[in-house]
Amino acid sequence: MIVLSIAMVFLVQSLYFASQALATSSNANNDCPIFSIKYGCDLSAWSHLIIDGLIAAFLGVFFHHLAHKQSLKLKIIVEEHDAMRKRRKEFAIQSLKNHFTTLLFSMSLVNRLEPMYASDTKNRDNIKDQINRNYEIISRVVNDIKNVMFFLNDVLEPQIITDVNQLCQTINQGYVKDENKQSKLTDYTETKNKINSLCRTFDEVHPAIVPIQGLFKRTSPDSPSNTRSLKKLIYQEIVLYYRHIFKRVYSSK
Amino acid sequence: MKILGIDDNTDINELLDTVLNGSGHEFIYVKNGTEGLKFIREKKFDIVLLDLAMPEFSGFDVINSLLKEGLLTKQKIILFTASSVLDSEIEELIKKGVHSCIRKPVDLDFLLEKLEQLQV
Numbered sequence: 439m440i441v442l443s444i445a446m447v448f449l450v451q452s453l454y455f456a457s458q459a460l461a462t463s464s465n466a467n468n469d470c471p472i473f474s475i476k477y478g479c480d481l482s483a484w485s486h487l488i489i490d491g492l493i494a495a496f497l498g499v500f501f502h503h504l505a506h507k508q509s510l511k512l513k514i515i516v517e518e519h520d521a522m523r524k525r526r527k528e529f530a531i532q533s534l535k536n537h538f539t540t541l542l543f544s545m546s547l548v549n550r551l552e553p554m555y556a557s558d559t560k561n562r563d564n565i566k567d568q569i570n571r572n573y574e575i576i577s578r579v580v581n582d583i584k585n586v587m588f589f590l591n592d593v594l595e596p597q598i599i600t601d602v603n604q605l606c607q608t609i610n611q612g613y614v615k616d617e618n619k620q621s622k623l624t625d626y627t628e629t630k631n632k633i634n635s636l637c638r639t640f641d642e643v644h645p646a647i648v649p650i651q652g653l654f655k656r657t658s659p660d661s662p663s664n665t666r667s668l669k670k671l672i673y674q675e676i677v678l679y680y681r682h683i684f685k686r687v688y689s690s691k
Numbered sequence: 692m693k694i695l696g697i698d699d700n701t702d703i704n705e706l707l708d709t710v711l712n713g714s715g716h717e718f719i720y721v722k723n724g725t726e727g728l729k730f731i732r733e734k735k736f737d738i739v740l741l742d743l744a745m746p747e748f749s750g751f752d753v754i755n756s757l758l759k760e761g762l763l764t765k766q767k768i769i770l771f772t773a774s775s776v777l778d779s780e781i782e783e784l785i786k787k788g789v790h791s792c793i794r795k796p797v798d799l800d801f802l803l804e805k806l807e808q809l810q811v
Contacts, residue, residue: 489750527775528775530795531773531775532744532773532774532775533773533793534738535701535773535796536700536773536795536796538795539700539703539773539795539797540700540702540703540706540796540798541796542796542798543702543703543706543707543799544702544708546800547706547709547710547799568709574707575702579702618705630798635794635797637796641775684701
Protein backbone atom coordinates (compact mmCIF):
# COMPACT_ATOMS: atom_id res chain seq x y z
CA MET A 439 0.00 0.00 0.00
CA ILE A 440 2.78 2.45 0.99
CA VAL A 441 4.79 1.50 -2.11
CA LEU A 442 1.74 2.10 -4.29
CA SER A 443 1.14 5.51 -2.70
CA ILE A 444 4.79 6.53 -3.20
CA ALA A 445 4.65 5.36 -6.82
CA MET A 446 1.48 7.39 -7.39
CA VAL A 447 2.99 10.51 -5.85
CA PHE A 448 6.12 10.04 -7.95
CA LEU A 449 4.05 9.62 -11.14
CA VAL A 450 1.89 12.63 -10.42
CA GLN A 451 4.95 14.76 -9.63
CA SER A 452 6.69 13.62 -12.83
CA LEU A 453 3.63 14.42 -14.94
CA TYR A 454 3.23 17.76 -13.20
CA PHE A 455 6.83 18.81 -13.86
CA ALA A 456 6.60 17.61 -17.46
CA SER A 457 3.43 19.62 -18.03
CA GLN A 458 4.96 22.67 -16.38
CA ALA A 459 8.01 22.37 -18.62
CA LEU A 460 5.80 22.14 -21.69
CA ALA A 461 3.60 24.99 -20.53
CA THR A 462 6.49 27.39 -20.01
CA SER A 463 7.70 26.64 -23.52
CA SER A 464 4.33 27.62 -25.06
CA ASN A 465 4.19 30.79 -27.16
CA ALA A 466 0.49 31.57 -27.78
CA ASN A 467 -0.16 34.65 -29.96
CA ASN A 468 -2.78 35.94 -32.41
CA ASP A 469 -1.62 33.56 -35.14
CA CYS A 470 -1.53 30.66 -32.79
CA PRO A 471 -4.38 30.89 -30.18
CA ILE A 472 -3.97 28.67 -27.17
CA PHE A 473 -6.12 25.72 -28.31
CA SER A 474 -5.55 25.89 -32.06
CA ILE A 475 -4.04 23.07 -34.01
CA LYS A 476 -2.15 24.56 -36.92
CA TYR A 477 1.01 23.79 -38.76
CA GLY A 478 3.85 25.63 -37.04
CA CYS A 479 1.93 26.33 -33.83
CA ASP A 480 3.16 25.01 -30.48
CA LEU A 481 1.02 22.16 -29.08
CA SER A 482 2.19 22.54 -25.48
CA ALA A 483 -1.16 23.91 -24.31
CA TRP A 484 -2.92 20.81 -25.62
CA SER A 485 -0.29 18.68 -24.00
CA HIS A 486 -0.88 20.58 -20.79
CA LEU A 487 -4.61 19.89 -20.98
CA ILE A 488 -4.14 16.21 -21.79
CA ILE A 489 -1.55 15.66 -19.05
CA ASP A 490 -3.70 17.46 -16.47
CA GLY A 491 -6.65 15.39 -17.57
CA LEU A 492 -4.59 12.24 -17.19
CA ILE A 493 -3.44 13.28 -13.71
CA ALA A 494 -7.04 13.97 -12.71
CA ALA A 495 -8.16 10.63 -14.11
CA PHE A 496 -5.32 8.80 -12.33
CA LEU A 497 -6.08 10.50 -9.05
CA GLY A 498 -9.80 9.87 -9.46
CA VAL A 499 -9.30 6.17 -10.09
CA PHE A 500 -6.71 5.92 -7.30
CA PHE A 501 -8.91 7.60 -4.67
CA HIS A 502 -11.92 5.66 -5.81
CA HIS A 503 -9.91 2.46 -5.48
CA LEU A 504 -8.80 3.47 -1.97
CA ALA A 505 -12.34 4.36 -0.92
CA HIS A 506 -13.68 1.08 -2.27
CA LYS A 507 -10.96 -0.86 -0.49
CA GLN A 508 -11.69 0.93 2.78
CA SER A 509 -15.41 0.25 2.49
CA LEU A 510 -14.64 -3.45 1.92
CA LYS A 511 -12.44 -3.47 4.99
CA LEU A 512 -15.19 -1.79 7.01
CA LYS A 513 -17.70 -4.35 5.75
CA ILE A 514 -15.41 -7.17 6.86
CA ILE A 515 -14.87 -5.51 10.27
CA VAL A 516 -18.64 -5.16 10.76
CA GLU A 517 -19.19 -8.80 9.76
CA GLU A 518 -16.43 -9.93 12.16
CA HIS A 519 -18.02 -7.86 14.91
CA ASP A 520 -21.40 -9.43 14.26
CA ALA A 521 -19.90 -12.91 14.27
CA MET A 522 -18.10 -12.14 17.55
CA ARG A 523 -21.36 -10.87 19.06
CA LYS A 524 -23.13 -14.07 18.04
CA ARG A 525 -20.33 -16.14 19.58
CA ARG A 526 -20.50 -14.09 22.80
CA LYS A 527 -24.27 -14.49 22.96
CA GLU A 528 -24.02 -18.23 22.37
CA PHE A 529 -21.30 -18.46 25.02
CA ALA A 530 -23.42 -16.49 27.53
CA ILE A 531 -26.49 -18.67 27.01
CA GLN A 532 -24.44 -21.84 27.04
CA SER A 533 -22.66 -20.84 30.27
CA LEU A 534 -25.94 -19.93 31.96
CA LYS A 535 -27.56 -23.21 30.91
CA ASN A 536 -24.56 -25.17 32.18
CA HIS A 537 -24.72 -23.28 35.48
CA PHE A 538 -28.45 -23.96 35.74
CA THR A 539 -27.79 -27.67 35.18
CA THR A 540 -25.22 -27.65 37.97
CA LEU A 541 -27.70 -25.80 40.21
CA LEU A 542 -30.48 -28.29 39.51
CA PHE A 543 -28.18 -31.26 40.10
CA SER A 544 -26.80 -29.85 43.36
CA MET A 545 -30.19 -28.81 44.68
CA SER A 546 -31.65 -32.17 43.76
CA LEU A 547 -28.80 -33.89 45.59
CA VAL A 548 -29.36 -31.72 48.66
CA ASN A 549 -33.04 -32.62 48.54
CA ARG A 550 -32.15 -36.31 48.46
CA LEU A 551 -29.56 -36.04 51.21
CA GLU A 552 -31.62 -34.04 53.68
CA PRO A 553 -34.06 -36.85 54.59
CA MET A 554 -31.09 -39.22 54.85
CA TYR A 555 -29.40 -36.80 57.24
CA ALA A 556 -32.45 -36.89 59.46
CA SER A 557 -32.87 -40.67 59.42
CA ASP A 558 -29.35 -42.09 59.10
CA THR A 559 -27.65 -41.40 62.42
CA LYS A 560 -24.55 -43.47 61.64
CA ASN A 561 -23.39 -41.54 58.57
CA ARG A 562 -24.57 -38.15 59.71
CA ASP A 563 -21.18 -36.47 59.50
CA ASN A 564 -20.54 -37.87 56.06
CA ILE A 565 -23.95 -36.79 54.79
CA LYS A 566 -23.52 -33.37 56.38
CA ASP A 567 -20.20 -32.98 54.54
CA GLN A 568 -21.86 -33.90 51.27
CA ILE A 569 -24.70 -31.45 51.85
CA ASN A 570 -22.30 -28.65 52.71
CA ARG A 571 -20.18 -29.43 49.66
CA ASN A 572 -23.29 -29.04 47.50
CA TYR A 573 -24.14 -25.77 49.20
CA GLU A 574 -20.66 -24.55 48.37
CA ILE A 575 -21.20 -25.53 44.75
CA ILE A 576 -24.56 -23.71 44.70
CA SER A 577 -23.01 -20.60 46.21
CA ARG A 578 -20.11 -20.68 43.72
CA VAL A 579 -22.42 -21.24 40.76
CA VAL A 580 -24.61 -18.31 41.79
CA ASN A 581 -21.47 -16.14 41.83
CA ASP A 582 -20.47 -17.50 38.41
CA ILE A 583 -23.94 -16.66 37.06
CA LYS A 584 -23.56 -13.11 38.40
CA ASN A 585 -20.16 -12.87 36.68
CA VAL A 586 -21.64 -14.00 33.37
CA MET A 587 -24.38 -11.40 33.75
CA PHE A 588 -21.80 -8.73 34.52
CA PHE A 589 -19.42 -9.43 31.66
CA LEU A 590 -21.88 -10.47 28.97
CA ASN A 591 -24.92 -8.32 29.71
CA ASP A 592 -24.47 -6.44 26.41
CA VAL A 593 -25.47 -9.50 24.39
CA LEU A 594 -28.42 -10.56 26.55
CA GLU A 595 -31.93 -9.17 26.51
CA PRO A 596 -32.91 -7.04 29.55
CA GLN A 597 -35.78 -9.40 30.30
CA ILE A 598 -33.37 -12.31 30.65
CA ILE A 599 -31.06 -10.29 32.89
CA THR A 600 -33.94 -9.35 35.18
CA ASP A 601 -35.20 -12.94 35.35
CA VAL A 602 -31.74 -14.35 36.11
CA ASN A 603 -31.18 -11.75 38.82
CA GLN A 604 -34.50 -12.68 40.39
CA LEU A 605 -33.53 -16.34 40.25
CA CYS A 606 -30.23 -15.62 42.02
CA GLN A 607 -32.16 -13.69 44.65
CA THR A 608 -34.58 -16.61 45.15
CA ILE A 609 -31.69 -19.04 45.59
CA ASN A 610 -29.91 -16.74 48.02
CA GLN A 611 -33.09 -16.33 50.03
CA GLY A 612 -33.55 -20.09 49.99
CA TYR A 613 -30.66 -20.58 52.40
CA VAL A 614 -32.17 -21.13 55.78
CA LYS A 615 -30.22 -22.20 58.84
CA ASP A 616 -32.05 -24.53 61.15
CA GLU A 617 -31.55 -24.93 64.91
CA ASN A 618 -28.43 -27.10 64.30
CA LYS A 619 -26.98 -24.32 62.09
CA GLN A 620 -27.43 -26.63 59.15
CA SER A 621 -28.13 -24.88 55.86
CA LYS A 622 -31.41 -25.79 54.28
CA LEU A 623 -32.48 -25.03 50.78
CA THR A 624 -36.16 -24.26 50.76
CA ASP A 625 -38.43 -24.22 47.76
CA TYR A 626 -36.42 -26.43 45.44
CA THR A 627 -39.50 -26.95 43.28
CA GLU A 628 -40.03 -23.21 42.94
CA THR A 629 -36.42 -22.70 41.84
CA LYS A 630 -36.66 -25.62 39.42
CA ASN A 631 -39.81 -24.17 37.86
CA LYS A 632 -38.17 -20.75 37.61
CA ILE A 633 -35.16 -22.23 35.84
CA ASN A 634 -37.37 -24.14 33.43
CA SER A 635 -39.46 -21.09 32.62
CA LEU A 636 -36.28 -19.04 32.25
CA CYS A 637 -34.93 -21.54 29.73
CA ARG A 638 -38.16 -21.36 27.77
CA THR A 639 -37.78 -17.57 27.71
CA PHE A 640 -34.17 -18.05 26.54
CA ASP A 641 -35.36 -20.06 23.58
CA GLU A 642 -38.04 -17.49 22.77
CA VAL A 643 -35.88 -14.40 23.16
CA HIS A 644 -32.64 -15.87 21.83
CA PRO A 645 -33.74 -18.54 19.37
CA ALA A 646 -31.04 -20.51 17.59
CA ILE A 647 -30.80 -18.84 14.23
CA VAL A 648 -27.38 -19.90 13.05
CA PRO A 649 -25.98 -23.41 12.71
CA ILE A 650 -23.94 -23.98 15.82
CA GLN A 651 -21.17 -25.90 14.03
CA GLY A 652 -19.81 -22.71 12.49
CA LEU A 653 -19.54 -20.99 15.86
CA PHE A 654 -17.24 -23.69 17.22
CA LYS A 655 -14.58 -23.08 14.57
CA ARG A 656 -11.91 -21.26 16.51
CA THR A 657 -9.92 -18.88 14.34
CA SER A 658 -7.97 -15.89 15.46
CA PRO A 659 -8.60 -12.73 13.43
CA ASP A 660 -4.82 -12.26 13.15
CA SER A 661 -4.11 -15.76 11.95
CA PRO A 662 -2.22 -15.98 8.60
CA SER A 663 -5.08 -17.92 7.01
CA ASN A 664 -7.53 -15.17 7.95
CA THR A 665 -5.25 -12.40 6.63
CA ARG A 666 -4.77 -14.30 3.40
CA SER A 667 -8.50 -14.84 2.95
CA LEU A 668 -9.15 -11.16 3.76
CA LYS A 669 -6.69 -10.04 1.08
CA LYS A 670 -8.06 -12.57 -1.36
CA LEU A 671 -11.59 -11.32 -0.70
CA ILE A 672 -10.57 -7.69 -1.23
CA TYR A 673 -8.81 -8.45 -4.52
CA GLN A 674 -11.69 -10.58 -5.74
CA GLU A 675 -14.13 -7.78 -4.96
CA ILE A 676 -11.91 -5.21 -6.73
CA VAL A 677 -11.57 -7.40 -9.82
CA LEU A 678 -15.33 -7.99 -9.89
CA TYR A 679 -16.04 -4.30 -9.44
CA TYR A 680 -13.76 -3.18 -12.30
CA ARG A 681 -15.03 -5.97 -14.51
CA HIS A 682 -18.54 -4.69 -13.84
CA ILE A 683 -17.55 -1.10 -14.73
CA PHE A 684 -15.75 -2.30 -17.85
CA LYS A 685 -18.83 -4.26 -18.96
CA ARG A 686 -21.09 -1.25 -18.42
CA VAL A 687 -18.79 1.03 -20.43
CA TYR A 688 -18.43 -1.56 -23.17
CA SER A 689 -22.20 -2.20 -23.39
CA SER A 690 -22.96 1.56 -23.52
CA LYS A 691 -20.65 1.86 -26.54
CA MET B 692 -24.77 -49.56 32.95
CA LYS B 693 -21.37 -48.37 31.79
CA ILE B 694 -21.66 -44.66 31.06
CA LEU B 695 -19.03 -42.33 29.66
CA GLY B 696 -19.43 -38.59 30.14
CA ILE B 697 -17.56 -36.25 27.82
CA ASP B 698 -17.99 -32.73 29.15
CA ASP B 699 -15.63 -29.86 29.94
CA ASN B 700 -17.78 -28.74 32.87
CA THR B 701 -16.12 -30.16 35.98
CA ASP B 702 -19.06 -29.51 38.31
CA ILE B 703 -21.50 -31.43 36.13
CA ASN B 704 -19.02 -34.29 35.74
CA GLU B 705 -18.45 -34.56 39.48
CA LEU B 706 -22.13 -34.36 40.34
CA LEU B 707 -22.99 -37.02 37.77
CA ASP B 708 -20.14 -39.11 39.14
CA THR B 709 -21.65 -38.92 42.64
CA VAL B 710 -25.21 -39.61 41.53
CA LEU B 711 -24.66 -42.27 38.86
CA ASN B 712 -21.99 -44.24 40.70
CA GLY B 713 -24.19 -44.00 43.80
CA SER B 714 -27.16 -45.43 41.94
CA GLY B 715 -25.46 -48.56 40.68
CA HIS B 716 -24.09 -47.37 37.37
CA GLU B 717 -20.46 -47.28 36.34
CA PHE B 718 -19.75 -43.70 35.33
CA ILE B 719 -16.44 -42.48 33.92
CA TYR B 720 -15.88 -38.94 32.74
CA VAL B 721 -13.34 -37.08 30.64
CA LYS B 722 -12.99 -33.36 30.14
CA ASN B 723 -12.30 -33.13 26.42
CA GLY B 724 -13.16 -34.67 23.09
CA THR B 725 -9.71 -36.12 22.38
CA GLU B 726 -9.69 -38.18 25.57
CA GLY B 727 -13.32 -39.15 25.01
CA LEU B 728 -12.54 -40.43 21.54
CA LYS B 729 -9.67 -42.47 22.94
CA PHE B 730 -11.97 -44.07 25.55
CA ILE B 731 -14.67 -44.84 22.98
CA ARG B 732 -12.11 -46.54 20.72
CA GLU B 733 -10.69 -48.63 23.55
CA LYS B 734 -13.77 -49.58 25.58
CA LYS B 735 -17.39 -50.45 25.05
CA PHE B 736 -19.93 -48.26 26.85
CA ASP B 737 -23.69 -48.64 27.11
CA ILE B 738 -24.20 -44.90 26.90
CA VAL B 739 -21.96 -41.99 25.99
CA LEU B 740 -23.12 -38.56 27.18
CA LEU B 741 -21.46 -36.14 24.82
CA ASP B 742 -21.30 -32.37 25.20
CA LEU B 743 -21.04 -30.46 21.94
CA ALA B 744 -19.32 -27.24 22.94
CA MET B 745 -15.84 -28.09 24.13
CA PRO B 746 -12.60 -26.24 23.47
CA GLU B 747 -10.10 -27.58 20.90
CA PHE B 748 -11.92 -30.82 20.07
CA SER B 749 -15.68 -30.33 20.14
CA GLY B 750 -18.48 -32.87 20.22
CA PHE B 751 -18.93 -32.38 16.47
CA ASP B 752 -15.28 -33.37 15.96
CA VAL B 753 -15.82 -36.51 18.08
CA ILE B 754 -18.89 -37.43 16.01
CA ASN B 755 -17.10 -36.81 12.71
CA SER B 756 -14.08 -38.88 13.80
CA LEU B 757 -16.33 -41.75 14.92
CA LEU B 758 -18.26 -41.52 11.67
CA LYS B 759 -15.06 -41.79 9.63
CA GLU B 760 -13.95 -44.81 11.64
CA GLY B 761 -17.39 -46.45 11.42
CA LEU B 762 -17.78 -46.45 15.21
CA LEU B 763 -20.67 -44.01 15.52
CA THR B 764 -23.49 -46.54 15.31
CA LYS B 765 -21.67 -49.02 17.55
CA GLN B 766 -22.07 -46.74 20.60
CA LYS B 767 -25.26 -45.26 22.03
CA ILE B 768 -24.26 -41.62 21.85
CA ILE B 769 -26.54 -39.11 23.54
CA LEU B 770 -25.88 -35.42 23.03
CA PHE B 771 -25.94 -33.67 26.39
CA THR B 772 -25.59 -30.07 25.47
CA ALA B 773 -26.35 -26.50 26.50
CA SER B 774 -25.70 -25.14 23.01
CA SER B 775 -28.49 -23.62 20.96
CA VAL B 776 -28.34 -26.38 18.40
CA LEU B 777 -30.89 -26.17 15.65
CA ASP B 778 -33.39 -29.02 15.42
CA SER B 779 -32.26 -29.58 11.84
CA GLU B 780 -28.67 -30.04 13.06
CA ILE B 781 -29.79 -32.61 15.63
CA GLU B 782 -31.81 -34.45 12.99
CA GLU B 783 -28.75 -34.47 10.76
CA LEU B 784 -26.63 -35.94 13.57
CA ILE B 785 -29.29 -38.54 14.38
CA LYS B 786 -29.31 -39.55 10.70
CA LYS B 787 -25.56 -40.00 10.92
CA GLY B 788 -25.94 -42.37 13.88
CA VAL B 789 -26.28 -40.34 17.08
CA HIS B 790 -28.93 -41.87 19.38
CA SER B 791 -30.71 -38.79 20.80
CA CYS B 792 -30.26 -35.41 22.42
CA ILE B 793 -30.84 -34.10 25.94
CA ARG B 794 -30.79 -30.34 26.16
CA LYS B 795 -29.42 -28.74 29.31
CA PRO B 796 -30.58 -27.75 31.82
CA VAL B 797 -32.23 -30.94 32.99
CA ASP B 798 -33.36 -32.12 36.35
CA LEU B 799 -31.47 -35.03 37.85
CA ASP B 800 -34.66 -37.08 38.12
CA PHE B 801 -35.38 -36.57 34.42
CA LEU B 802 -31.87 -37.65 33.46
CA LEU B 803 -32.02 -40.77 35.63
CA GLU B 804 -35.45 -41.62 34.22
CA LYS B 805 -34.13 -41.24 30.67
CA LEU B 806 -31.14 -43.48 31.46
CA GLU B 807 -33.44 -46.10 32.95
CA GLN B 808 -35.54 -46.04 29.78
CA LEU B 809 -32.43 -46.60 27.70
CA GLN B 810 -31.38 -49.49 29.87
CA VAL B 811 -34.64 -51.27 29.05
